[in-house]
Amino acid sequence: MTHPAQPKASHFINGEYVEDTAGTPIPVIYAATGEQIATVHAATPAIVEQALSTAKAAQKAWAKMTGTERGRILRRAADIMREGNHDLSVLETYDTGKPLQETLVADATSGADALEYFGGLAASLTGEHIPLGEDWVYTKREALGLCVGIGAWNYPTQIACWKGAPALACGNAMVFKPSETTPLCALKVAEILIEAGAPAGVFNVVQGMGEVGGALVTDPRVDKVSLTGSVPTGKKVYAAAAEGMKHVTMELGGKSPLIIFDDADIDNAVGGAINGNFYSSGQVCSNGTRVFVQKGIKEKFLARLAERTGNAILGDPMDEATSFGPMVTENQMNIVLGYIEKGKEEGARLICGGKRADMDGYFIEPTVFADVTDDMTIAREEIFGPVMSVLDFDTEEEVVARANDTEFGLSAGVFTKDFTRAHRVIGNLEAGSCFINSYNDAPVEAPFGGVKASGVGRENSKEAIKHFSQVKSVYVRMGDVEAAF
Ligand code: NAD
Numbered sequence: 001m002t003h004p005a006q007p008k009a010s011h012f013i014n015g016e017y018v019e020d021t022a023g024t025p026i027p028v029i030y031a032a033t034g035e036q037i038a039t040v041h042a043a044t045p046a047i048v049e050q051a052l053s054t055a056k057a058a059q060k061a062w063a064k065m066t067g068t069e070r071g072r073i074l075r076r077a078a079d080i081m082r083e084g085n086h087d088l089s090v091l092e093t094y095d096t097g098k099p100l101q102e103t104l105v106a107d108a109t110s111g112a113d114a115l116e117y118f119g120g121l122a123a124s125l126t127g128e129h130i131p132l133g134e135d136w137v138y139t140k141r142e143a144l145g146l147c148v149g150i151g152a153w154n155y156p157t158q159i160a161c162w163k164g165a166p167a168l169a170c171g172n173a174m175v176f177k178p179s180e181t182t183p184l185c186a187l188k189v190a191e192i193l194i195e196a197g198a199p200a201g202v203f204n205v206v207q208g209m210g211e212v213g214g215a216l217v218t219d220p221r222v223d224k225v226s227l228t229g230s231v232p233t234g235k236k237v238y239a240a241a242a243e244g245m246k247h248v249t250m251e252l253g254g255k256s257p258l259i260i261f262d263d264a265d266i267d268n269a270v271g272g273a274i275n276g277n278f279y280s281s282g283q284v285c286s287n288g289t290r291v292f293v294q295k296g297i298k299e300k301f302l303a304r305l306a307e308r309t310g311n312a313i314l315g316d317p318m319d320e321a322t323s324f325g326p327m328v329t330e331n332q333m334n335i336v337l338g339y340i341e342k343g344k345e346e347g348a349r350l351i352c353g354g355k356r357a358d359m360d361g362y363f364i365e366p367t368v369f370a371d372v373t374d375d376m377t378i379a380r381e382e383i384f385g386p387v388m389s390v391l392d393f394d395t396e397e398e399v400v401a402r403a404n405d406t407e408f409g410l411s412a413g414v415f416t417k418d419f420t421r422a423h424r425v426i427g428n429l430e431a432g433s434c435f436i437n438s439y440n441d442a443p444v445e446a447p448f449g450g451v452k453a454s455g456v457g458r459e460n461s462k463e464a465i466k467h468f469s470q471v472k473s474v475y476v477r478m479g480d481v482e483a484a485f
Helices: 045-064 067-083 083-098 100-106 108-124 154-168 185-195 210-219 229-243 266-282 295-309 330-345 394-406 417-426 462-468
Strands: 011-014 016-018 025-030 037-043 131-134 135-143 146-150 173-177 203-205 226-227 249-251 257-260 290-294 349-352 367-369 385-394 413-415 433-436 469-476
Touching: 011 045, 011 185, 011 330, 016 290, 025 083, 045 135, 045 146, 045 173, 045 203, 045 210, 067 083, 067 154, 067 185, 067 210, 083 100, 083 154, 083 185, 100 108, 108 154, 131 185, 131 203, 131 210, 146 154, 146 210, 154 173, 154 185, 154 203, 154 226, 154 462, 173 185, 173 210, 185 203, 210 226, 226 229, 229 249, 229 349, 257 394, 266 290, 266 295, 266 385, 266 413, 290 295, 295 367, 295 385, 330 385, 394 417, 413 417, 413 462, 417 433, 462 469
Parallel strands: 146 173, 146 226, 173 203, 226 249, 257 290, 257 413, 290 385, 367 385, 413 433
Antiparallel strands: 011 016, 011 203, 025 037, 131 135, 135 469, 349 367
């Protein structure tokens, strides 16, 4: 019998499901059991061509609609997504392994927020009038044209919506390639947009690995590439896009600092560290994986952290009581276990976890290392799993310098009751998305993105509009033209 997660076909182009079984089969494995639940096929060159030419053709008419009309469709899509939240959350859990407890509140809901927010903004995208005596200049905010979105595997619905909603609000068309690890959810986003009244071809989904992503990025018809992925992939995609002088948004990896001062509320700081390391089993780009704790509260913090981490419920992700799911794949599990071994070898003190959980699926126990030093591998490299490194510090000046000593700059957080210090520290940290007495909140109203190797551009908020549109300026002369001859 076909599994309920099996999509009707691999791709969604020009308003309908499309299949080409000549493409490499991609198995979809449910991370909680290791069972194959679906198969899709990577896009062949013919499918890539069909998606790009369809999107290119659909874009002009879409951009000619009023912002109010485009916005209405996006907001209708938001409503459909919210109505279908339960089924979409179950699919997200099949796609990623993340527990239903999370997916019910963080995935289709967040995607719907993006559709609603950018739907609301679509009608207000205007230019300016710049008076110059009798003459004037006016500006127009125009669509870029054909945009490519490429996703990572941790938030397949959210990533498709965070890219698709602002792109469409601005009058662009999009071809979206989900991660080959989680190919299912973006197809639903495409289906919902059509149901909401989007013209066929403005949002298309094609499957495939990096090769298909590469074919999309290098196509001369493409005006913009928005990638969510790792830094090495980001460097390749950015370089390929530069070749064609395309616009880019790069949402890449991190190794973000979370700084906890002696005066912090311990339970809130522990809560922040848990949210910033163990949500989605640690598979979150903005995670605060270097937890700097001031020496005065270190042991108290570790004791409370170990106690609360012990309350994590590992189990069937479809059981809403389960609060901690598996790694997305066996491969990712092995990478993370490799980092845990490195942590042990390099002398970090294991506080809790530290091994694969004794159950089916790719579960790793939530793991905390203390006495981590700046040079250890687990303090330098992005692990993308449930491994928290706790480092000690004495002074503010010292911790800021150490926190900034990394190639990454996605996020940063600080816990303290001293608000002057909180703002000063955040002001000195090299990061794009920051938190004071909180961690990992990502409302659509707030800009999201990194500095340094963690990326360029911003998603969400009005900032995303700037990255999916361009300004045309028009000089209007009222009098005669003066010329030298
Ligand atoms: P990845 O870099 O391996 O792959 C990301 C996507 O890029 C996939 O769809 C992949 O098929 C595609 N790709 C790979 N090579 C390509 C190429 N040469 N040309 C075009 N496309 C190519 O990342 P992943 O393992 O799927 O995801 C984990 C990474 O994503 C982590 O580093 C994480 O921090 C990052 N991430 C960042 C954010 C953010 O918003 N900053 C969010 C989630 C994940």
